[in-house]
Amino acid sequence: MENAFQVDLRGVVDLLSRHLYSSPRVYLRELLQNGADAITARRALDPAAPARVRIEVSPGTIGVHDSGIGLTEDEVHTLLATIGRSSKRDELGFARHEFLGQFGIGLLSGFLVADEIQVETRSARGGQAVGWTGRDDGTYRVEPATREETGTTVTLRVRPGADEWVSEATVTDLARLYGSLLPIEVTVNGRRTTEPALPWAKADESPAERRHRLLEYGRQTFGFTPFDVLDLDVPGAGLTGVAFILPAGAGPGVRAAHRVYLKRMLLTERAEGLLPEWAFFARCVVDAGELRPTASREALYEDDLLEHVREQLGRQVRDWLVRLAETDPAALRGFLRLHALGVKALALHDDDLLRLVDGWLEYETSDGPMTLAQFRTRHPRGRFTTSVEEFRQLSAVCQAQGVALVNGGYVYDGDILRGLARLDARIEPLDPAELTTRLAPVDPAAELAARPFLAAAARALEPLGCEAVLRDYDPASLPALYVTSRAADQAAELRQAREEADELWADVLGALERTAERPRLVLNHRNPLVRRLAGLDPELAATAVEALYGMALLHGHHPLRPADTAALNRSFLGLLDWAVK
Structure with missing residues (x-):
């Protein structure tokens, strides 16, 4: 035995108000939509038919009158009494694209603010006028009506507590909000709320x-x-x-x-x-x-x-x-100052926008702000860093060695600088290990005299996985430079994995680590402090080297491991103890 579903209309209205619609205010949009669609349907039969929706607001009621196609009595029974059925569908049930509504639930939205909805309608296809009255308890009645003109009037009897949504001021605002661009005449208590044309439509103006x-x-x-x-x-x-x-x-x-x-x-x-x-x-x-x-x-x-x-x-x-x-380079510069990030994101995948970034967007470089195109012209062998910290640490040193740098550490910048290869405008990334080869060697006699100091430095840095080298470079105010490389970074990850692995894997990883490249602490022989350290007692010199190591890590914004933190604390306390003796 087959049975029909029983629908609790109050439950459906609660579902609409709480889960489908964001606010009761949409009731007016749905009523406007129904009126506009009815007018569209009538004009398909009679292009000269009037196109008006008249909204009348009075205490306790709101009426929406349209000059649309109207409904016959059979359509009233079929469409207004069946939830989810819309007149705006073809024979297969698909929504017809010339209409705004599609889902057959528009009239129900009236129950968001009313406990009774009255409809009076006369169809353009003939027949008597029909009245339909629906209540929020799920009951309705159909009876003859006295309406003479073609079209439909929907009247809402406002429920207590919903007056704020149906005041004249609110209805006028909602009519302008939802329907100001409708190509029909919409009025609220005689005041028009629609515009004659789309705001962006071409008009007779310059x-x-x-x-x-x-x-x-x-x-x-x-x-x-x-x-x-x-x-x-x-x-x-x-x-x-x-x-x-x-x-x-x-x-x-x-x-x-x-x-x-x-x-x-x-x-x-x-x-x-x-x-x-x-x-x-x-x-x-x-x-x-x-x-x-x-x-x-x-x-x-x-x-x-x-x-x-x-x-x-x-x-x-x-x-x-x-x-x-x-056409307007000055405006483009102003735009890029405001919205460079969006342009960079697009330039990753668009060569024309990449050319725009290359030629117009200024980057931070060791020579000051300039575009990438200008940077390549001045420094054909320039390099870029992949982090802001690396740029700040190495900029002055690289400039002293004749190596110009671009800061590629901000969002999208590294990918953009690599993407310049698509335009045959390559800028190579900087490998910090390459920088070490550009730093001048120390005078042989001075290096021979500093051997005990370098040996003490090597012993201090060995547990930290770092090597000590002595070079002669500018700026002289910088005592030490922590230089790593991609290979050294991989070795550091290998060392960390060994420390966390079990005994078997620790032995295997330890064998690999012995052949891996290590980062370097490049001590600057031009710095007066470093030259004085070379003449100190080896034990005190080792403590001072640990302090320089920690300072170089902090200066370069490198992450500190527990061993690095311990060495920094130990060197601070050691030097403090030596100072107060």
């Missing part, structure tokens, strides 16, 4: 006047005066609109809030995912004819068409950047 008008529209919409504005157009999705560039820097973690209209009805003020993630510096207002909404009509449905739109809009923002470089 480009400068249009730009000024759009910038003002962006200020009113988003609350900031945009840096620039650009047109958006994706014909495959029936999408047009504008993007406004933020006038101040914004991090990539900030969620972009775009304003999206579907067939000129507001979908949401906080749409996400409309632009690629790298374009976090833009805010859009768009109207689309073919994108799909979610059931709540408060977000876009993620599908292949939305992915195509995202790709096309990203390409248009990218083309705007390229045009800016060609």
Whole structure:
């Protein structure tokens, strides 16, 4: 035996209000949507039919009158009394794209603010006018009505406690919010709330006047005066609109809030995912004819068409950047000062934007700020570091040795500098071990005299996995330089793994470690302190070398292992003990 589901309407309304819709205010959007779709259906039969939605607000009630196609008595029974069934579907049940509504639950949203809904309707296809009254307890009645003109009137009897949502001021604001761009006349108590044309539509005005008008529209919409504005157009999705560039820097973690209209009805003020993630510096207002909404009509449905739109809009923002470089270099520099991070993210995968970064974006170098193109021209054999700490530690030393450096330690910079190879504009990364070979050797006589000191330094650094070398280099104010390499870093990881492994694996890793390269503490013979240390008692000299080792680690922002911390503490206490004797 087959049975029909029994629906608890109060439960359905509670589900809508708590889990589908974000706020009761959407009731007016749904009523506007139904009216707009009814007008669309009537104009398909009669293009000259009137296109009006009249909203009348009075204490305790709100009435929405439309000049749409209306419903017959059979349609009233079929559509208004069946949850989830929509008149806006074809014979196979698919939503028809010319209508705003798709899910057959729009009228139910009226129960978010009312305990009774009355509908009076007369169909353009003939027949008598019909009245339908539904209550939030799930009951309804159908009876003849006296309406003479074609169309539909929906009247809500406001429930106690919902008055704030149906006051004249609130209804006017909601009508402007959701329906200001609808291509029909919408009035609230006689005051029109719709605009005659889309704000970004071409008008009889100069480009400068249009730009000024759009910038003002962006200020009113988003609350900031945009840096620039650009047109958006994706014909495959029936999408047009504008993007406004933020006038101040914004991090990539900030969620972009775009304003999206579907067939000129507001979908949401906080749409996400409309632009690629790298374009976090833009805010859009768009109207689309073919994108799909979610059931709540408060977000876009993620599908292949939305992915195509995202790709096309990203390409248009990218083309705007390229045009800016060609037509207004000063504006481009201003933009890059604000939004360099987004451009860098795009440049990782786009050669044209990589050329823009190469030629226009300034980087920190050992010679001061300059573009990468300028850096390559001045220093054909320049290098870049992969961390900010390494740049700060080695910049002065490298400059003294004739090696120019670019700081590639910030987000995306290292990948961009490596990506320059795609443009045949390579800048090689710096291997700190290479720097050691550029530092001048010490005079042979001085090195011979310093052998006892170097032997003491070697004994002090041996437990720390580091070697001591003596060189003669600038700046003379720097007593020691901790220099590692990729191979030495791998050896350090190997040593740490051996310390944490069991006995068998510790022996295996220990055999590998004995052949591995080690980092170096490069002592500067030009530094007066180092020359004085060379003449000290070997035990005291070893303690001083431990102190220099710890200082060099801290100066280079290298991580301190427990053994490094212990050596630093030991050297401090040792030198303090020696000082007070």
